[in-house]
Amino acid sequence: MTEAVSHSPQSPARRAWRRFRAHRPGYWSLLIFCVLFVLSLGAELLSNDKPIIVRYAGHWYFPIFHVLPETTFDGDFHTPTDYLDPFIRAQLAKPSNFAIFPPNPYHHDSINYFATDPNPARPTRANLLGTDDRGRDLLACLLYGFRISVLFALVVTALCALMGILYGAIQGFFANWTDIAMERFVEIWNSMPQLYMLIIFSALFAPSISLLVIIIAAFGWMSIAAYVRAEFLRNRTLDYVRAARALGQRRRVIIFRHILPNALTPIITLIPFEMAGAIGALTSLDFLGLGAPPGTPSLGELLAQGKANLDAWWISLATFTVLVGTLLLLTLIGDALRDALDPRKAIVTKAAGDAA
Amino acid sequence: MSLLSVRDLDIHFGTRRVVEKVSFSIKAGEKLALVGESGSGKTVTALSMMRLVESARLSGEILFEGRDVLSMPPDALRDLRGSKIAMIFQEPMTALNPVMTIGDQIVESLQLHKGLNRKDARMQAIAALKRVGVAEAARRVGSYPHQLSGGQRQRAMIAMALACGPQLLIADEPTTALDVTIRHQILDLLDQLRRETGMAILIITHDLNLVRRFADRVAVMERGVLVEQGATATVMNDPQHAYTRKLIASRPQRDVGLAGEGCVLEAQSVHVDYPVARPGLRGWVSKGRFTAVQAANFKLAPGETLGVIGESGSGKTSLALALLDLTPSSGDILINGANWKGQSRAQKRDLRRRLQVVFQDPLSSLSPRLTVEQIVGEGLEVHEKSLTLAQRRERVIGALHDVGLSENGLIEPLLARYPHEFSGGQRQRIAIARALIVKPTVVVLDEPTSALDVTIQQQVLQLLAELQRKYRLSYVLVTHDIEVVRAMAHRVMVMKDSRIVEAGTLEKVLNEPESDYTRELLNAI
Numbered sequence: 001m002t003e004a005v006s007h008s009p010q011s012p013a014r015r016a017w018r019r020f021r022a023h024r025p026g027y028w029s030l031l032i033f034c035v036l037f038v039l040s041l042g043a044e045l046l047s048n049d050k051p052i053i054v055r056y057a058g059h060w061y062f063p064i065f066h067v068l069p070e071t072t073f074d075g076d077f078h079t080p081t082d083y084l085d086p087f088i089r090a091q092l093a094k095p096s097n098f099a100i101f102p103p104n105p106y107h108h109d110s111i112n113y114f115a116t117d118p119n120p121a122r123p124t125r126a127n128l129l130g131t132d133d134r135g136r137d138l139l140a141c142l143l144y145g146f147r148i149s150v151l152f153a154l155v156v157t158a159l160c161a162l163m164g165i166l167y168g169a170i171q172g173f174f175a176n177w178t179d180i181a182m183e184r185f186v187e188i189w190n191s192m193p194q195l196y197m198l199i200i201f202s203a204l205f206a207p208s209i210s211l212l213v214i215i216i217a218a219f220g221w222m223s224i225a226a227y228v229r230a231e232f233l234r235n236r237t238l239d240y241v242r243a244a245r246a247l248g249q250r251r252r253v254i255i256f257r258h259i260l261p262n263a264l265t266p267i268i269t270l271i272p273f274e275m276a277g278a279i280g281a282l283t284s285l286d287f288l289g290l291g292a293p294p295g296t297p298s299l300g301e302l303l304a305q306g307k308a309n310l311d312a313w314w315i316s317l318a319t320f321t322v323l324v325g326t327l328l329l330l331t332l333i334g335d336a337l338r339d340a341l342d343p344r345k346a347i348v349t350k351a352a353g354d355a356a
Numbered sequence: 357m358s359l360l361s362v363r364d365l366d367i368h369f370g371t372r373r374v375v376e377k378v379s380f381s382i383k384a385g386e387k388l389a390l391v392g393e394s395g396s397g398k399t400v401t402a403l404s405m406m407r408l409v410e411s412a413r414l415s416g417e418i419l420f421e422g423r424d425v426l427s428m429p430p431d432a433l434r435d436l437r438g439s440k441i442a443m444i445f446q447e448p449m450t451a452l453n454p455v456m457t458i459g460d461q462i463v464e465s466l467q468l469h470k471g472l473n474r475k476d477a478r479m480q481a482i483a484a485l486k487r488v489g490v491a492e493a494a495r496r497v498g499s500y501p502h503q504l505s506g507g508q509r510q511r512a513m514i515a516m517a518l519a520c521g522p523q524l525l526i527a528d529e530p531t532t533a534l535d536v537t538i539r540h541q542i543l544d545l546l547d548q549l550r551r552e553t554g555m556a557i558l559i560i561t562h563d564l565n566l567v568r569r570f571a572d573r574v575a576v577m578e579r580g581v582l583v584e585q586g587a588t589a590t591v592m593n594d595p596q597h598a599y600t601r602k603l604i605a606s607r608p609q610r611d612v613g614l615a616g617e618g619c620v621l622e623a624q625s626v627h628v629d630y631p632v633a634r635p636g637l638r639g640w641v642s643k644g645r646f647t648a649v650q651a652a653n654f655k656l657a658p659g660e661t662l663g664v665i666g667e668s669g670s671g672k673t674s675l676a677l678a679l680l681d682l683t684p685s686s687g688d689i690l691i692n693g694a695n696w697k698g699q700s701r702a703q704k705r706d707l708r709r710r711l712q713v714v715f716q717d718p719l720s721s722l723s724p725r726l727t728v729e730q731i732v733g734e735g736l737e738v739h740e741k742s743l744t745l746a747q748r749r750e751r752v753i754g755a756l757h758d759v760g761l762s763e764n765g766l767i768e769p770l771l772a773r774y775p776h777e778f779s780g781g782q783r784q785r786i787a788i789a790r791a792l793i794v795k796p797t798v799v800v801l802d803e804p805t806s807a808l809d810v811t812i813q814q815q816v817l818q819l820l821a822e823l824q825r826k827y828r829l830s831y832v833l834v835t836h837d838i839e840v841v842r843a844m845a846h847r848v849m850v851m852k853d854s855r856i857v858e859a860g861t862l863e864k865v866l867n868e869p870e871s872d873y874t875r876e877l878l879n880a881i
Contacts, residue, residue, distance in 0.1 A: 011774060012776070246711070248739065258726075261723075
């Protein structure tokens with residue numbers, strides 16, 4: 001029984017990660033996506049109509065965190081300061097005063113009342129990607145819109161995965177009548193028209209992001225449950241599960257420690273695609289006006305604006321680019337994950353590893 | 357002049373050399389056996405005779421009827437494959453196209469190589485099936501592969517291979533997937549066809565019994581190198597190379613202790629059946645029952661091994677699962693007098709501790725995503741919750757020591773490894789350690805060595821015998837291999853079609869078998 005002296009132990013997850021890294025486009029997509037997402041999480045520091053730090057008349061201020069009335073800067077009113085106001089700018093530019101603005105001095109909802117061009121304004125030095133038809137800076141809208149889309153997708157996918165895994169695991173592990181009953185429920189639930197439900201719900205309740213999350217997740221978990229169910233049905237008859245049962249192991253432990261890690265492969269592969277689907281769903285609902293409440297930065301609403309203002313090409317072009325870019329990155333990541341977790345490829349890599 | 361001669365054949369996959377300087381030759385009408393364990397390169401070598409391995413790089417010389425195969429243009433190569441050299445495979449179910457009738461598959465190759473029209477080709481296909489002994493050939497010609505039994509399928513494969521009258525037949529483990537009683541029928545058929553047509557046969561196998569029975573000459577391969585070749589009788593009786601000697605010596609040796617008195621496991625009229633779908637409309641309202649085990653009775657003494665032998669489908673694995681209460685059964689199974697039936701969940705868990713199991717395929721019986729320590733230690737987690745982590749690790753190391761698993765004499769570095777990092781024999785040792793760590797009284801061994809190479813097989817059997825003596829274990833040994841039973845069992849039970857056809861002590865069953873079926877089984881080697 002001669003055996004190649006093997007190196008440090010390698011968990012299947014580590015091997016999959018190694019294969020994922022070998023997939024160049026997917027690996028880079030993941031890096032770029034993570035960087036973009038982290039940047040968008042700090043959007044308040046990158047694109048905001050309030051300065052990050054202000055030094056005025058010998059005092060330090062952090063307007064990002066505190067609402068300061070105009071009187072702070074010797075204005076006339078007790079209303080919150082509009083830092084785009086030329087008067088305030090002039091006050092801050094006085095000697096010994098200074099203010100550090102974020103690179104893009106607009107929030108997604110800030111309207112520049114002092115702009116010189118009519119809205120929608122084409123790209124200028126002041127608005128790098130132009131403005132939309134209400135005078136909001138397009139770059140700021142895209143940044144915040146991207147953030148909310150990705151966050152939305154993450155929450156929806158997490159909820160779907162949680163529900164799908166639980167449902168599919170119970171279905172697949174207990175099989176027989178449990179499986180039949182639960183499968184019939186899925187069929188009934190699946191045949192409900194999702195779009196009409198959304199229209200009905202948006203008429204019944206005040207539109208909000210959390211309502212959208214709940215409704216989209218309520219219909220999205222079934223594809224994941226189907227995969228988990230199939231994996232559990234396959235694995236429950238394998239000898240390692242029999243061996244665990246013969247040891248007298250509890251069912252809960254068999255489900256979660258023995259079968260689940262082996263059933264996760266298709267779910268991990270599905271996650272990027274599920275996220276892309278959620279972003280697409282949110283965008284299309286926003287486009288139709290059934291989605292997020294007004295005032296929420298949203299890619300779908302920008303697309304609708306682009307359609308309404310066909311001559312303002314910068315709106316549709318920029319939004320389209322962001323949307324396609326995001327979906328493309330997710331698809332490439334999903335592709336690489338599928339390759340990395342493919343059992344047949346695993347065998348090939350193992351054979352190559354043995355040869356070395 | 358020889359029909360096929362191979363000189364200094366090297367085969368590379370990428371940068372790895374899997375076959376090294378192999379030379380042999382076959383004369384017309386000769387039977388050459390290529391013997392080796394898995395990974396020895398025997399199959400790759402055989403496939404290379406027709407250049408069938410896509411990704412391999414070949415160098416050296418392969419002459420078929422004096423023509424160099426390695427430099428053949430594609431047209432000549434196509435003519436060579438199928439019409440001059442034909443091949444049959446181990447598993448006919450995957451080698452036959454499942455959506456074509458076997459007749460159509462034979463017709464296809466006849467049309468391709470002999471240019472016959474469809475009607476003539478069909479007549480010849482029926483003749484070919486008759487020749488290989490398929491009953492009712494005219495009807496069977498329209499059957500799909502799944503409608504035939506394993507033996508018939510292998511016959512159909514042979515008919516397909518021989519339809520064009522090849523001069524060389526390459527048979528890759530042609531009997532391994534078949535039940536023992538059918539094996540020698542297929543071998544006899546091959547031999548008879550060889551005599552009729554004068555073709556040569558290159559048979560690839562790991563089974564030395566088969567070589568002794570069948571081959572004129574034998575070539576032994578070890579890790580890509582042909583270590584020894586010669587006439588079968590010479591090589592078998594006077595092996596020159598150390599590896600050949602090891603291979604021949606690896607027939608299971610009997611080395612077991614005496615059985616004790618008493619009864620640790622008793623089965624009383626155990627009956628197992630499964631629901632099966634009925635055909636047609638009746639299937640909508642009722643389910644049929646398939647009976648897997650009927651009226652099984654036996655007793656097992658401490659330190660005793662009960663060999664349960666039978667072919668696939670005889671119900672021996674169903675019986676094993678019923679003993680472990682992993683499949684529903686009727687009748688009574690008593691472990692030290694305690695019945696599975698009517699126990700609470702906690703009491704059942706306690707019973708499980710006394711009855712453990714080792715499965716056939718050590719890869720699928722170990723959770724692929726758990727480490728060795730987690731796998732082996734799991735039983736303690738369930739049954740001895742009071743142990744601290746350090747105590748549990750100590751017990752795990754003890755169990756691994758018992759089964760002789762270590763690396764350079766150390767066990768600790770293995771604890772964090774995953775099953776895929778071990779060889780088949782090592783994985784089976786891990787599975788044995790998992791069963792033994794809870795200190796059972798009975799271990800059910802379900803084909804414990806069938807998935808292993810012959811030399812490893814012997815080591816695992818020795819280990820099992822050693823552990824039996826050390827811990828007074830009782831084994832229920834389920835197998836299809838009479839050699840394994842001969843080496844291990846004290847008593848034998850022969851199963852066929854869900855019934856126990858014969859039971860008794862090893863000596864009695866092997867020397868004075870009562871039922872015809874047992875006799876057939878014993879002669880089938």
